[in-house]
Amino acid sequence: MAFLEIKDVRKSYGDFEVLKGVSINVERHEVVCLIGASGSGKSTLLRCVNQLEEVNGGEILIDGDTVTGAGVDLNRLRRDVGIVFQSYNLFPHMSVLKNVMLAPTMVAGVNGKEAKEKAMALLESVGMAEKAGSYPDMLSGGQQQRVAIVRALAMEPRIMLLDEITAALDPELVGDVLEIVRQLAHDGLTMLLATHEMGFAKEVASKVCFLEQGAILEMGPPKDIFENPQEERTQQFLSRVVKSGRL
Amino acid sequence: MTSAPGLVRDDLQPAPEPSPPQQVANLAVFALVVDLFGIALVVYGAKLLRDYNHGHVLATLVGALLVLISLYPLWPTIQGFSGARKRSGLLGGGQLVAARRAAARGREDASIGLGYGVAAIIVGCLMWLALTNQGAVADTFFRVNAWSQSFSQAIQGFWINIWVAVVSFVLVLIFGLVLAIMRMLPGRAGAPLRLIATVYCDVFRAIPAIVTVLLVVFGVPLAFTFTQTWNSAYLGVVALTLTYSAYVAEVYRAGLASIHPSQTAAARSLGLGYAQTLRAVLVPQAVRRMVPPLLNDFISLQKDTALLSIAAIPEVLTVTKLWESKLFTLAPVTLAAVFFIIITIPQARFVDYLVNKDAAKRAGG
Numbered sequence: 001m002a003f004l005e006i007k008d009v010r011k012s013y014g015d016f017e018v019l020k021g022v023s024i025n026v027e028r029h030e031v032v033c034l035i036g037a038s039g040s041g042k043s044t045l046l047r048c049v050n051q052l053e054e055v056n057g058g059e060i061l062i063d064g065d066t067v068t069g070a071g072v073d074l075n076r077l078r079r080d081v082g083i084v085f086q087s088y089n090l091f092p093h094m095s096v097l098k099n100v101m102l103a104p105t106m107v108a109g110v111n112g113k114e115a116k117e118k119a120m121a122l123l124e125s126v127g128m129a130e131k132a133g134s135y136p137d138m139l140s141g142g143q144q145q146r147v148a149i150v151r152a153l154a155m156e157p158r159i160m161l162l163d164e165i166t167a168a169l170d171p172e173l174v175g176d177v178l179e180i181v182r183q184l185a186h187d188g189l190t191m192l193l194a195t196h197e198m199g200f201a202k203e204v205a206s207k208v209c210f211l212e213q214g215a216i217l218e219m220g221p222p223k224d225i226f227e228n229p230q231e232e233r234t235q236q237f238l239s240r241v242v243k244s245g246r247l
Numbered sequence: 248m249t250s251a252p253g254l255v256r257d258d259l260q261p262a263p264e265p266s267p268p269q270q271v272a273n274l275a276v277f278a279l280v281v282d283l284f285g286i287a288l289v290v291y292g293a294k295l296l297r298d299y300n301h302g303h304v305l306a307t308l309v310g311a312l313l314v315l316i317s318l319y320p321l322w323p324t325i326q327g328f329s330g331a332r333k334r335s336g337l338l339g340g341g342q343l344v345a346a347r348r349a350a351a352r353g354r355e356d357a358s359i360g361l362g363y364g365v366a367a368i369i370v371g372c373l374m375w376l377a378l379t380n381q382g383a384v385a386d387t388f389f390r391v392n393a394w395s396q397s398f399s400q401a402i403q404g405f406w407i408n409i410w411v412a413v414v415s416f417v418l419v420l421i422f423g424l425v426l427a428i429m430r431m432l433p434g435r436a437g438a439p440l441r442l443i444a445t446v447y448c449d450v451f452r453a454i455p456a457i458v459t460v461l462l463v464v465f466g467v468p469l470a471f472t473f474t475q476t477w478n479s480a481y482l483g484v485v486a487l488t489l490t491y492s493a494y495v496a497e498v499y500r501a502g503l504a505s506i507h508p509s510q511t512a513a514a515r516s517l518g519l520g521y522a523q524t525l526r527a528v529l530v531p532q533a534v535r536r537m538v539p540p541l542l543n544d545f546i547s548l549q550k551d552t553a554l555l556s557i558a559a560i561p562e563v564l565t566v567t568k569l570w571e572s573k574l575f576t577l578a579p580v581t582l583a584a585v586f587f588i589i590i591t592i593p594q595a596r597f598v599d600y601l602v603n604k605d606a607a608k609r610a611g612g
Contacts, residue, residue: 052512079518089513093531102527103517155517 001064003028003190004049004159009068010057011044018044020214021058026159026207029188033201033222036211037237042194043086045211046161049192050081062159079107082157086164088144090136090151096123097132100151108155115154122150126180142173149180160184162193198241202226210234265343268350271334275327275357281364282320288371289317295378299385313370320363327357386576393578397570401579404566405586408552411480411562415487415552416545422488423495430500433521444496451493457554460486464558480562483555491548498544502537503529535605542598546591553583 002025011019019041026032034042047053049060051067051074059068067077090099100119104110110118123129126146136144145165152160162181166174178200185191185204195201201208201222208225210218210233218225218234229235293310300306330353337346377384429437429444451459463486468475474482506529514524556564563583570579 047512050516052516074515075518075520078516081516083516085509085513087509089509091510091513091528091532093535103519106523106527107518151517 002026003030003063004192005061006045006049006058007060008058009045009048009055009060011041011048011053012056018214019048019055022211022214022216023058024192024209024216024219026190026192028190030206031185031191031193031204032207032209033205034192034194034209034211035196035198035201035225035237040211041214042211043163046083046163046192046194049159049161050078050083052083075107079103079155080158081161082152082155082159083161083163084145084148084152084165086167088136088141088148088168090144090148092136095133095135096128096139096147099136099147100154103151103155119150119154122153123147126150127176140173141169142176145169145173145177146180149177153184159190159192162191162195164194164196167196196241198226198238210237212237266347268334268338268343268347269354271327271331271350271353271357274354274361275324275331278320278324278327278357278361278364281361281368282324285320285364285367285371286314286317288375289314289367292371292374292378295382296374299378299382313374317367317371320360320367322360323356323363324360327353327360330354330356388577388581390574390576390578393570393574393576394582396574397567397579397582400566400570401563401582401586404561404563405583407480407555407560407562408549408586409590411484411487411552411555412545412549415484415491416548418484418488419491419495419544419548420541422492423499426492426496427499427503430496431503448493448496451490452497454490456487456490456551457557459490460554461557462486463489464555464560479558480555480560483552483558483560487548487551487554490551491544494544495541498537498540499533502533502540505536506532539598539602539605542594542601546594546598549591550587553587 004024004026006022006024006026008021008023009019010017010021022041022045024032024045034045036042044053048055048068051072055068059066061067062077062080066072090096091102094102097116097119100122101112101115104115104118105112120129120132123132126149128143128146128150131139131143131147136147139147149165165181166177169177174197178197181191181193181200182204193201203222205222207219208222209216210225210229210231212233218229218231225234226238229238293314296310297303297307330349333349334346334353337349377389426444426447429440430448432440460483464479464482467482467485468477468479503525510528510532511524514528515521519527552562553564555562556568559565563586564580567579567583571577
């Protein structure tokens with residue numbers, strides 16, 4: 001049984017069906033990448049996993065327990081499922097340290113001193129310790145994104161969802177952020193990530209899913225998807241990515 | 248991508264002629280005419296001022312000072328003329344770039360002369376307006392002896408305006424919050440309360456404040472006889488609270504709604520509940536945005552305390568209107584206006600300061 005099971009998930013906004021029955025399994029310690037054009041449903045799928053969006057059909061199981069539908073303790077679920085957004089979404093009125101400490105102290109009930117030590121250790125590990133007292137507005141995009149990753153990690157999630165976390169960054173800042181994700185993958189964190197960084201996906205993913213208009217068109221090991229795509233749409237997508245210099 | 252010949256065609260875009268320096272002399276002449284007209288008006292106004300005060304030394308000095316100030320715009324205008332001369336000299340010598348710069352400086356100077364000249368015309372007109380017809384305007388609105396007679400009672404009355412405004416606003420902040428929370432209750436369970444709060448806000452924003460004051464101050468003692476012993480200013484507080492809570496509820500709601508949904512998404516995805524998200528993430532950010540509009544509502548409330556005069560509550564307008572009928576001049580009412588100006592303008596400036604600070608912070612972010 002896979003750690004995360006997404007079974008035939010459907011999601012609509014009004015008449016527009018964003019996800020048309022998507023099924024993916026993510027094993028423990030596995031890194032799965034979602035690729036596909038903008039609007040193909042990658043972000044929506046990630047937001048369904050931690051229930052920021054309610055699904056309209058199908059179900060999602062984490063560690064064998066259904067997390068979709070009524071009666072699920074969402075706050076409990078979200079402690080286990082970390083998410084990092086494309087636009088960082090740090091809390092602008094709190095220092096970097098407070099951003100990281102907020103959820104552990106408020107939700108997990110860790111005492112202040114312990115939470116601070118842990119937050120500082122995490123910030124240290126991504127090279128942001130000396131910015132602990134700064135406010136998000138004073139940081140570069142890459143620095144903000146590193147803090148956002150640490151903020152999610154502070155809750156010790158069992159799975160991380162990364163939603164195009166380098167898409168808003170200047171090219172020279174992407175590397176630092178990807179290096180952290182690489183390290184997390186190496187440490188065995190289970191991750192489901194949407195990305196436009198094909199080279200990175202090729203490197204860290206054990207499985208790549210190509211989404212097209214809300215459905216998975218092709219799924220398999222990165223070697224197969226990138227070097228020998230079977231579907232015509234996958235081939236077209238990848239050739240356009242190559243033209244833009246991203247692969 | 249292959250290059251596309253034909254997208255850029257040099258032959259369709261001939262090099263433009265170098266632009267000539269702008270005209271200066273005509274602007275300077277116009278500025279001079281305006282300046283002279285302004286000076287003439289101010290001189291006439293100064294004469295009226297002196298006549299009205301029967302040649303009093305102070306009035307003469309003030310008039311003379313205003314005339315002196317009105318002469319100032321002549322100076323930049325003259326510099327504008329010298330810019331015009333320089334421009335034609337340089338242009339004749341073939342120094343196009345230098346001529347353009349001289350012309351730009353000359354126009355700038357002449358424009359300054361023009362702007363100050365127009366201001367002198369406005370001041371001159373105001374002096375004329377205030378003192379014409381043997382000082383009818385001054386007698387009606389600005390009679391100093393009427394001010395000094397009514398001052399001590401007016402300021403006692405104004406004290407009522409201030410405490411009514413402060414007490415009302417404290418109540419408004421609380422009641423408005425209750426309304427705002429009711430309006431934001433989620434789901435079907437909250438629907439009836441949402442509806443009640445929405446209807447309340449719509450109704451009390453639709454009714455003119457003066458109507459609410461009238462209904463409450465005269466109606467409540469008839470309907471609830473135990474309030475007949477109350478100081479009627481308390482009923483004024485009730486009326487203003489009812490009205491302004493509707494506005495303030497809207498400020499609260501809009502402030503919270505202005506925080507981007509991604510902040511809620513970030514907080515909720517960390518496991519924070521709805522109340523925790525409100526407390527730790529939304530409210531602290533929204534408060535900063537709510538302070539300027541709340542202060543604006545507070546300023547409006549202060550001014551609307553004058554509405555209590557319709558119920559003969561002895562606030563500043565009631566008192567000064569009594570003096571008006573006693574002295575046959577509106578000057579005491581002008582005094583009430585001055586009181587409001589004195590307390591309101593610093594607050595308005597403070598709001599501007601907060602708004603600018605916020606804007607600068609966002610631009611700098």
